[in-house]
Amino acid sequence: MSRTQNDKDKGFIAALITAFGDSDQPPTRTEIEAKAAMLAPILGFSGDLENVVAMAETVIPSRMSAGVSLVDPEADHDQEWILKREIEPIYADAYGDFLRAEGWKPTVVNTLLNDDGAKILGLLQDPIDEGAWNRRGLVIGHVQSGKTANYLGVVARAADAGYKFIIVIAGIHNNLRKQTQRRVDEGFVGRSSDPANRVPIGVGLDRDYPNPVTLTNIHMDFNKQTADKSGAELNDFKKPVIIVIKKNTKTLEVLHTWLRELNVKGADRIRDVPMLVIDDEADNASINTNKPEVNPTLTNAWIRKILRLFTKSCYVGYTATPFANIFIDPDAFDEEVYEELFPKDFIYSLDAPTTYFGPDKVFVDEDSSARVLRPITDCEDYLPLTHKNGTPVAELPPSLYRALDQFIVARAIRNLRKQERKHCSMLINISRFVSVQKEVKSFISLRLEKIKDAVKANYMMPEHVSAQNEYMAQLRAAFDSEFLDCGFEWNDVKEALWGVFEHLRTFVVNSKTTDDPLDYEKYEREGVGLTAVAIGGLSLSRGLTIEGLTVSYMYRNTRMYDTLMQMGRWFGYRPNYEDVCRVYLSKDSINWYKHIALAADELRHQIRRMRNVGLSPRDFGLYVQSHPDSLLVTAANKMRSGQKVTLKQNYTGKLIESFLLPLDPQISETNNDLIAKYWADRFGGAELRETEKGWFLPNVDCDKIGEFLAGFRSHKDAVRQKALAIDYLSAISDKFPKGDVLLVSNGPGDPGSYVLGAQERTAADATADKWQISGYRVASRGDEKLGLSVDQKKLAEQLAADDAKSKTKKPSDFHYRLVRKKPLLMVHVLEPTKNEQFRGLRVPAWGLSYPDGQYGTAIEVVANRVWIEQMYGSLDDDRDDDEDYDVE
Incomplete structure (x- = not known):
């Protein structure tokens, strides 16, 4: 079948999608079939209607919410500058038309260009502003969710506004740079950069399209010889200039040399050329490596030197995994390479369309993950x-x-x-x-x-x-x-x-x-x-x-x-x-992916929460640096040689659980006796209320909760985690002297004998030495709503309904945590299943949930490689440099 027919299919699908563009509710398949049958003779379409209807059916229901930004509230920056100028959207409109022709739903294109694109452009500097300026930002997307489409929209809008020189840094390998060059050619340049076939493509199929200049092509990264052939300085070009380069120190050095020699012209910096750097996969090459050509220190330094060459510059990193970027020291400065790349001015979190096949569908949603995943x-x-x-x-x-x-x-x-x-x-x-x-x-x-x-x-x-x-x-x-x-x-x-x-x-x-x-x-x-x-x-x-x-x-x-x-x-x-x-x-990977998916959702929630209380990217950076899982990132950077590192740890808004359990019957008996003792005492005389899943004790002294945990016998590799949980509870005790306790029970249990009903958990891979709970989660979803008042539950429902990042609009445990506003101890008894060796064993476990908003409260941890491996399991034996390169 010819590519012409493929193009016809695309065109018809785009028309079909547009026909439903204003629909608030997704149409049924019958409605799509009827519309397709009506449009086919009008548009002269003679292809396979069944296939285009099936394709349209999966795209039409998609919607996409605008992202949310976290900005420096103290900065002297007017985000509304794009509304105060008359900017003709030549490149942006062409890109939008191209996406719609490719079958993107109009509402998604509108969000990408007019919501996210416009907001991110507003976070950049107005390119016609006088004087010297620079801005640093980070855009957090989702893996394979359309980050490239987003930054091409930003590039198009930036070109319309007057940015003259645009650098796209596209990862550390040739095949990725080539792939990105093709996307840039289609969505912005409008002409194939293949020297043997420079034909109009993508946005350039419109004969009146003002093609930007590109100094790289699909076969060749930036080199001085190619650029010198033009014999022109950046200011000589009447149209924007864009290059797509590999994140390689040699390439960056050559680019810096060319810019300095041809464009500085005896001055110390390039003036009157507003410049934008898009750093795709911005977290890559940020960890220690022995490969000199992509040494992160040198890579980082050359990017900073290039930015410094321009009196007017903006740097925007794009990533789905922002930990490494946030670990950049915001105050770092070097006399040779100048300011660091920390996103001091803004962090922008993108949403994903509802049709995105992402971590939630693959790892979190029980129904879809059961269909997709195979161990x-x-x-x-x-x-x-x-x-x-x-x-x-x-x-x-x-x-x-x-x-x-x-x-x-x-x-x-x-x-x-x-x-x-x-x-x-x-x-x-x-x-x-x-x-x-x-x-x-x-x-x-x-x-x-x-x-x-x-x-x-x-x-x-x-x-x-x-x-x-x-x-x-x-x-x-x-x-x-x-x-x-x-x-x-x-x-x-x-x-x-x-x-x-x-x-x-x-x-x-x-x-x-x-x-x-x-x-x-x-x-x-x-x-x-x-x-x-x-x-x-x-x-x-x-x-x-x-x-x-x-x-x-x-x-x-x-x-x-x-x-x-x-x-x-x-x-x-x-x-x-x-x-x-x-x-x-x-x-192990399945469990860890589930953990990461939930942690990523937490970060996105926190961006919105921190924005609401007027905090800045620096505050978010400090929060992420003290996030418990940041230990793993730090381990990659600093702990390979086994030295000790002092870190901050912040558990605000988090649930810490004993997901690593001993299967020693004597230890289990001791912990069951401990539960019975504190239950009988009502944790110091607190009121005892029955819930639909166990018993609730409100307003227990946090000292009593800490005392209970101190007496709870843990797996040998989880002792330090329990100690940290107690330490953080103590650190916030001035603000939260009281907490709640939930005795979670599956069924009626035996309250007369202080026995909880056991909750079944798979132990197929458990050994006598260790039982690691699947997904690193002990509590079931919704457990944290137990004991809340009717008004608190309604408030959690309202928070979920107002949460743009919530797909279901139903409250999660995070929303229940927000309305509880105090620590919560959950006590469980688990029964191992799918393992005859441990049939009938009753294994106690605990979880401690902390209230949100305590961004300034942290505890110190002195950690080394052994400490990390006890907390999280073995680190990657391949080491960072091995992970980052294919080895002959």
């Missing part, structure tokens, strides 16, 4: 988490072959849904070593050949014949176990299997790849929907978009927030195939 339990026997360069691969784990079978069946289903021209990919990320990646490719290629031969011989055969072939039987098993609700019968899918192999290719994707790179655009030009199995390491872990990603298989051992979240290439948008997506991870 890897067998890989360690074949390729351990920790292995060396050159490790021989004797065979791949059965779970990987099952995932491959599911991918083939899923592609067949997508083809039946008329998505043959859409890309469909599988990601395999199990080693950072190129040598191992190549071996994995050999096994996968061999397996695919065998499956292909089996399908060729059997896809048209009767079932009783094809079922005799082992590979066909495995494909049938994949269908039966995963895709019975896909809308097709097995015989339909079986007949579609042969078409899967027509454009199926296997790629090794890493920083060393030169032959046969994964190039989706090449196949698009040929009108082909590529079916790709992509095998790699870091290049699959950060920034690079894997088109049509359907099945992911990742077995890696990092626990660092930024690295792990960026490895989540499966996040994004999955129109009409979200139901066939699968993600394979180790159980």
